[in-house]
Amino acid sequence: GIQFDNSRYNSFIELQDKLHENICRKRTLVAIGTHDLDTIEGPFSYEALPPDQIQFAPLNQDEKMTAVQIMELYEKDPKLKQYLHIIRSSPIYPVIYDKNRTVLSMPPIINGDHSKISLETKNVLIECTATDPMRAKIVLDTLVAMFSQYCTEPFTCEDLLVVGHDGKEEYFPDLKEHFVSAGVEYINSIVGVPLQPSEQIELLKKMQLNAEHDAGSNTLKVTIPPTRHDILQACDVAEDVAIAYGYNNVPRKVPSTNTYGKQLPLNKISDLLRGEIAQAGFTEILTFGLCSHAEAFAKLNRQDDGQTAVTLANPKTLEFEICRPCLLPGTLKTMSNGQQMPKPIRIFEITDVVLKCSDNDVGAMNRRHLCAMYGGMSSGFEVTHGLLDHIMSMLDVKLDAKDGYALAEAKDGAFFDGRCAKVLYKGEEIGLMGTLHPSTLEAFDIPFPCSALEIRLDTVTGV
Amino acid sequence: DEIEKLAGAMAKVGLSQCMQSKWLRIDKDQGGKYFRTDTAVSDAVQQQLSAVVKGDFPPKPELEKLKRRKLVQAANYKTYSVAKGPDYAPQRAKAATDITQEMMLDGSWKSARFKPYNFAALGQDAGAGRLHPLLKVRAQFREIFLEMGFEEMPTNRFVETSFWNFDALFQPQAHPARDMQDTFFIKDPANCLTIPSGYLDKVKATHEVGDCQTGGPQDPAATPIKSLGYRNTWSEAEAKKNLLRTHTTAISAQMLYRLAQEKEFSPKKYFSIDRVFRNETLDATHLAEFHQIEGLVVDRNLALGDLMGMIEKFFEKLGLRDIRFKPTYNPYTEPSMEIFHWHEGLGKYVEIGNSGMFRPEMLRPMGFPEDMQCIAWGLSLERPTMILYKIDNIRDLFGHKVDLGMIKTNPICRLVK
Numbered sequence: 019g020i021q022f023d024n025s026r027y028n029s030f031i032e033l034q035d036k037l038h039e040n041i042c043r044k045r046t047l048v049a050i051g052t053h054d055l056d057t058i059e060g061p062f063s064y065e066a067l068p069p070d071q072i073q074f075a076p077l078n079q080d081e082k083m084t085a086v087q088i089m090e091l092y093e094k095d096p097k098l099k100q101y102l103h104i105i106r107s108s109p110i111y112p113v114i115y116d117k118n119r120t121v122l123s124m125p126p127i128i129n130g131d132h133s134k135i136s137l138e139t140k141n142v143l144i145e146c147t148a149t150d151p152m153r154a155k156i157v158l159d160t161l162v163a164m165f166s167q168y169c170t171e172p173f174t175c176e177d178l179l180v181v182g183h184d185g186k187e188e189y190f191p192d193l194k195e196h197f198v199s200a201g202v203e204y205i206n207s208i209v210g211v212p213l214q215p216s217e218q219i220e221l222l223k224k225m226q227l228n229a230e231h232d233a234g235s236n237t238l239k240v241t242i243p244p245t246r247h248d249i250l251q252a253c254d255v256a257e258d259v260a261i262a263y264g265y266n267n268v269p270r271k272v273p274s275t276n277t278y279g280k281q282l283p284l285n286k287i288s289d290l291l292r293g294e295i296a297q298a299g300f301t302e303i304l305t306f307g308l309c310s311h312a313e314a315f316a317k318l319n320r321q322d323d324g325q326t327a328v329t330l331a332n333p334k335t336l337e338f339e340i341c342r343p344c345l346l347p348g349t350l351k352t353m354s355n356g357q358q359m360p361k362p363i364r365i366f367e368i369t370d371v372v373l374k375c376s377d378n379d380v381g382a383m384n385r386r387h388l389c390a391m392y393g394g395m396s397s398g399f400e401v402t403h404g405l406l407d408h409i410m411s412m413l414d415v416k417l418d419a420k421d422g423y424a425l426a427e428a429k430d431g432a433f434f435d436g437r438c439a440k441v442l443y444k445g446e447e448i449g450l451m452g453t454l455h456p457s458t459l460e461a462f463d464i465p466f467p468c469s470a471l472e473i474r475l476d477t478v479t480g481v
Numbered sequence: 482d483e484i485e486k487l488a489g490a491m492a493k494v495g496l497s498q499c500m501q502s503k504w505l506r507i508d509k510d511q512g513g514k515y516f517r518t519d520t521a522v523s524d525a526v527q528q529q530l531s532a533v534v535k536g537d538f539p540p541k542p543e544l545e546k547l548k549r550r551k552l553v554q555a556a557n558y559k560t561y562s563v564a565k566g567p568d569y570a571p572q573r574a575k576a577a578t579d580i581t582q583e584m585m586l587d588g589s590w591k592s593a594r595f596k597p598y599n600f601a602a603l604g605q606d607a608g609a610g611r612l613h614p615l616l617k618v619r620a621q622f623r624e625i626f627l628e629m630g631f632e633e634m635p636t637n638r639f640v641e642t643s644f645w646n647f648d649a650l651f652q653p654q655a656h657p658a659r660d661m662q663d664t665f666f667i668k669d670p671a672n673c674l675t676i677p678s679g680y681l682d683k684v685k686a687t688h689e690v691g692d693c694q695t696g697g698p699q700d701p702a703a704t705p706i707k708s709l710g711y712r713n714t715w716s717e718a719e720a721k722k723n724l725l726r727t728h729t730t731a732i733s734a735q736m737l738y739r740l741a742q743e744k745e746f747s748p749k750k751y752f753s754i755d756r757v758f759r760n761e762t763l764d765a766t767h768l769a770e771f772h773q774i775e776g777l778v779v780d781r782n783l784a785l786g787d788l789m790g791m792i793e794k795f796f797e798k799l800g801l802r803d804i805r806f807k808p809t810y811n812p813y814t815e816p817s818m819e820i821f822h823w824h825e826g827l828g829k830y831v832e833i834g835n836s837g838m839f840r841p842e843m844l845r846p847m848g849f850p851e852d853m854q855c856i857a858w859g860l861s862l863e864r865p866t867m868i869l870y871k872i873d874n875i876r877d878l879f880g881h882k883v884d885l886g887m888i889k890t891n892p893i894c895r896l897v898k
Contacts, residue, residue, distance in 0.1 A: 043655055150655065152712040196709070207852070208816065208838065210784030248810075250691060251708035253841055257808070257816035260785055265806040265818055270790035273856075275780045277750045279627035282635055289620065296610035301888050304613045305881050306770055307639065307756060308665075328640055330725070331668040334760060338665070338769055341639065341725070351881035359885050364610065370756075372639050374670060380723060381670035382640035 019170030022137050026168055030135075033164060037157055045101050048148040048157050049126030051114070053133035055141035058116040060178075064147065066110040074121035075131045085111050085124060092127065101126055114145060158191045159244040193244045200252035202236045208256035210268055221262035222255070284386060284481045288368050291388070291475070294412045298405060300366040300390055305348025307372065308338040313347040317461040319431025328372050328382045341372035341382075345389035346432060346472055350454075350462040353393050357464060362394030364401075368475070387449075389472040397453040397467035399437055406441065406451055406471055413478060420444065423478070425451070432458045433470075441473050449473030498526075526552070568594075614887075615772070615878055617894040618866040619754050622774055625798045626752040631776060634732050636755035641726040642673035648684050648720045649734045650813040651842040653711045658727065658812075665760045665769075667723040676720065680738065683846035688715040697848025699746045706845045725758035729773045730813070730859070734843070737855065740779065741848035748780040754862060765874045772862035779855045785816060785838070788856035792820055792836060795858070799865070799896050805830060815840050820858065834860035869896070 022030075034050050042048035069085035076088050083091065089106060092098040104126055105111050114122040116133075123129040125147040135142065144161055148154035166173045177189045202215050213221070215231040218238060222229045227249075229240040242249045249255065260268065296302060308330070315322045328341040342348065345367055352365055370384040390405055392398035403425075407417070416422035421444065428440035430450055438452030451471040459468060475481075499505040502525075526547070529539045533553060538544060547553040576596045577584070584590040612620075623633070647659060658664065686693035691710025696703030726732075736751055757773045778791060793804050803823035811817045814837025821830040836858035844855060863875055870891065872878050877887070 040657065043657070047655055150713050153655075199707070207782060207784060210786035250710065251706065251841065253815045253838075260816050261808045265785070265789070265808065265816075268786050268789065270786050270793055272790040272794050273778055273780060273783055273787040275748045275750060275778055275783075277630040277632065277748060279630045280632040281623075281627065282633040284635075284637060285623075285633060292612060292616070296612050298610060299608060300610040301885055302611060302613040302616065303881070303883065303885075303888070304615055304879055306768075306879075308758070308769060328670065329668040331666040331671070332760065333665075348881055352883070352885075355882050356885040363885065365885070366610075370637055370639065379675045380638070380640050380642055380673045382667075382723070384637040384639055386637065 019140060020142055020165075020168050021170070022135075022139055022168075024137065027135070027137055030165060033161065037160065041153060041157060042148075045126035046104055047150045048146055048153045050157060050161065051123040051125060051129050051145045051147075052135055053122050053129065053143040053145070054135050054139040055143045056139070057133045058120055058122060058143070059118060061117060062122065062143075062145070063115050064112065064145075065115065066112050068109060069111050072111060072113050072121070072124060074124070076124075076128045077131050077134055079131055085113075088124070088128065098127065112147060114147075155190075155192050156247045159193055159247070162191045162193065163243075163245045191244075195244065196242050198240050198242055198249060198252060198255055199232075199237045200240060200255040202231070202238060204252055205238070205256045205259050208253065209260045209263060211263060213259070213263075218259055221259045224262040225258040227255070227258060284476075284479075287479045287481055288386060288475070291409065291412065291479075292368050295366050295368075295388075295390065295405070295409065298408055300364040300405070303349065303352045303365050303367050304369070305345070305352060305367060306337075307342055307370070308333075309340060309342045309347050310336050311339045313351075314340060314342055314344060318346060318458055319455065321431075325374055328374055343371055343373055344472060345369070345371060345387050346470060347462075349389045349391045349470065350458070350464065350468075353391055353468060354463045357393075357466070361466065362392055362398060362401075364390070364392050366390040386475045387472060388475055389470065391468055391470040393464065393466055393468040395466065397434075397437070397469040399453045399469040402451060402469040402471045406473075410478075415443070415478060428452075431455070437469075441471075443478045446477065448478055611889050611891070614870055614891040614894075615862065615866050617891070618869065618896075619772065619862055621894050621896050622754055622862065623752075625795065626776060628798070629750070629795065631750040631752040634729075634736050634751050634753040636729055636732045636753045638732065639725055639756065639758070640667060640670075640723055641731045642676065642720065643722045643724060644673070644676050644681070644684070644720040645734055646724060646726050646728070646731040648688065648715075649680075649738070649843065649847075650730060651687065651840055652812040653688065653713070654715060654719050655713065656812065663760055664727055665725040665758050667725070670723055672718075672721040673723055677738075680846065681717070681720070684720075685715045685717070687842050687846050689713070691842070693846050695845045695848075697741060698744045699741060699853070700845075700848055700850040702850060704851050706841050708842050710842070727759055728757050728859075729753045729755055729775045730857070733775060733777055733857065737777075737779065737839075737844070737849075738847045741844075746781075746850070746853065748778075750776070750778050752776045765876075766863075766867075768875055768879060771875075771879070773859055774862055775857065775859040777855055777857040779853070781852050781854070783838070783854040783856050785818075788818070788836060788838060788858070791856065792834075792858050796820075796822060796833070801833070806836075809835065811835065811837050813840055813843050814838055814857070820860075833865075834858055865896075869894070 034052065037050060038045050042050070072085040073082050075082045089102055092102060111124060113124050116122060120132050121130040122133050122145065144158065146154045146158045162175050166175050169175070175191065177191060179187055180190050181187050202218060205218055206212055215238065219229045219231065222240060227240055227242065229238040231238055240255050292302060314327060327343045330338060330340065333339050349365060349367060353363060356363060366389065368386065368388045371387050372382055372384055374381065375383040390402060392401045410417070410423050417424065424442045425439040426442060428438050428450060429435065430438050432455060433450065433452035434455045438450065440447045441449045441451055449472050452469060454468045454470055500507070529543060529547060530552060532539060544553065548555065574594065576594045578596050580590050584593060643659070648654070652658065683693040687706065687708070688711050691708035692706045695706060732753060733751065740749060752775065754772060754774045756770055758770050760769065761767055763769065776795065789806060796804055801822040805821045806818040807821060809817045809819045817837035819832055820834040820836055822833050824831040839855040839857065844853065863878065867875065867878060876882050877884065
């Protein structure tokens with residue numbers, strides 16, 4: 019005995035849409051179908067058939083079509099095309115029939131035109147199909163609780179017996195209240211205000227939750243209506259008490275927790291080094307941790323051995339294909355963007371790169387790198403070299419092949435032959451330095467010579 | 482004609498002047514002959530010109546007439562009188578711009594003349610290197626946390642498992658935030674290698690039924706959680722999916738877990754300021770990466786008032802007073818609060834951060850006892866920086882498109898003067 023008018027009708031449709039978007043996770047978990055009960059006849063059956071055996075006129079269409087045709091019809095539909103994938107690849111599609119084999123709906127795609135609801139509809143059948151039964155219950159309860167106020171006798175509905183394929187019988191909608199018990203002391207320990215049980219009960223009433231006090235255990239037994247499926251536990255009850263009390267009414271105090279401050283050694287040394295390099299005349303930059311594959315390999319004339327870079331599965335743009343395994347691309351892009359600045363341009367960055375790694379729980383790790391670049395009328399290799407010497411001297415590392423740092427000629431795609439060196443710390447390679455190869459500079463749109471230095475900071479700082 | 486023969490080129494001019502002065506008259510009857518008149522011939526022009534030669538000028542109108550007839554020409558003569566000035570010297574001396582070492586050695590600075598200095602112009606560029614504005618603000622926040630006794634968490638780990646980023650925080654598996662739209666999932670390495678196994682079972686049970694085998698060295702009572710849980714199936718495969726962390730709370734969870742494994746409980750204050758990644762639509766104030774600031778306090782019997790008091794003190798150090806709180810929802814905190822401060826310029830309360838108390842469903846499976854609470858709050862680093870330095874577009878602050886000139890001139894970060 020429901021009475022629809024324009025606004026109620028629109029509201030009803032909007033509620034279903036909102037539920038579909040959110041808790042139903044875009045119809046992948048739950049799908050709702052609503053029908054004019056007077057156009058169909060129970061009992062209803064929920065079946066699964068091969069698509070070419072399902073035939074009906076979908077909503078707002080005149081002709082009967084097979085499920086195959088229906089899928090094709092909605093391929094271009096802006097609203098429905100995003101749901102087709104949910105069942106498309108299955109050999110059988112779900113379908114709901116009434117006693118006379120009239121199709122109510124083919125969830126989660128579309129309802130049948132026959133049972134569509136109009137402003138004249140007086141009785142509504144709601145069906146929820148799902149892959150997550152808990153959610154289906156929540157969705158049905160929500161829909162019924164919200165809309166039954168418009169029934170001729172408000173807040174009533176007719177329940178239905180659902181017989182599972184295993185013979186199990188259950189009445190829906192569930193609409194059962196559940197109970198949560200919360201300790202009086204516990205609630206006060208969360209809110210931070212010494213409330214009496216009666217005060218707590220009053221506050222909960224404001225939140226539309228009824229509660230009874232059990233003096234023996236000093237707990238509240240709180241009745242949770244079916245519309246409050248967000249209340250899982252005593253802490254949820256405590257939050258409602260706090261909201262009713264008013265967060266801004268709760269007296270504030272600073273915790274007496276006594277602790278000492280402590281810096282992470284890696285960050286501490288990074289910050290000290292950043293200061294030293296800025297004092298040496300370099301300007302700090304901050305670039306993105308994600309880049310395109312080409313920027314880290316092809317443009318630097320380097321090969322990808324497949325063991326270095328972490329690749330992303332779902333990048334929205336080419337810019338975010340991989341996590342950068344080195345800082346050089348970001349520095350080159352910044353130099354390119356700033357090419358109008360007066361020369362020479364000196365920039366640097368100390369931050370993490372991401373590398374694949376086989377000996378931790380995740381399979382990838384961060385490593386702190388330093389990258390500095392000089393650009394001007396000449397490549398300034400001696401300036402970059404000077405900076406390296408300065409950094410080593412700041413870290414108290416001597417120029418010594420065995421106990422300190424040393425340079426050895428090297429070859430790398432990004433650097434110019436004969437002007438490229440590997441930086442060694444106690445015999446281990448920690449990075450590269452050199453004049454950048456003109457083809458690298460060209461790939462990044464830099465029209466003047468540059469030199470750069472990139473080293474890892476973990477071994478040389480001992481952190 | 483005869484006149485023309487006699488006078489030549491002068492004939493025409495002469496004739497017209499004679500006619501004008503009435504020295505001659507023309508008799509048309511007698512065939513255009515000219516006759517002398519009776520008027521006395523007095524050549525005024527001749528007299529004037531003679532006078533000019535002598536230096537005696539006729540009155541102006543007459544002079545103008547003579548000029549027009551080109552009989553007189555005006556010529557300009559400039560004359561200078563030169564005398565010795567105060568700086569007269571037999572030899573030429575150049576004005577110096579600065580005192581030089583030579584001048585000091587030979588004492589010539591005493592007699593040298595110095596060019597006046599232009600105090601209205603700017604001086605020479607200091608040529609110094611600079612630190613990045615966002616990182617200057619980060620340094621300030623770090624200082625504030627350290628001053629308040631917080632310990633920095635090791636957040637140098639961008640690739641994370643869904644387990645630590647979501648499941649350990651009691652964020653349900655079928656949740657919008659885990660969508661491909663909001664999270665960067667990893668293609669390679671796609672899944673993590675290990676998760677602490679005992680703990681994994683507890684997290685699974687808590688998600689599915691709301692309770693698990695609580696207890697641990699710090700929780701001998703092992704009271705049940707008594708939650709309804711999410712009542713769905715929890716998938717280990719889903720939890721093992723690698724992603725780029727969407728919040729630094731993933732690290733906080735690992736720190737808390739480690740803390741709970743200790744034989745004895747010790748209270749802690751942790752903080753971190755580091756990069757997080759969101760696969761969101763980009764606009765003027767949103768990028769795929771940004772920096773999150775997070776603070777937590779772990780102790781017995783902490784309440785909402787403690788959380789609010791802590792937050793108030795923290796923001797006071799940023800120069801922000803008049804803090805208010807509003808209820809909100811986070812999957813892993815309950816109660817949850819949005820933090821607002823009064824913005825003088827806008828004349829309204831503006832949101833500045835998010836906060837809450839971690840749920841028992843998150844803390845108990847780790848092994849914490851019932852009376853142990855963890856309060857936490859967070860905000861982004863970019864937002865206060867953009868407000869402080871009046872930057873509208875986040876790309877002008879973070880990334881390779883930042884103006885290097887801006888970094889050079891960006892002032893010292895003074896959050897509170």
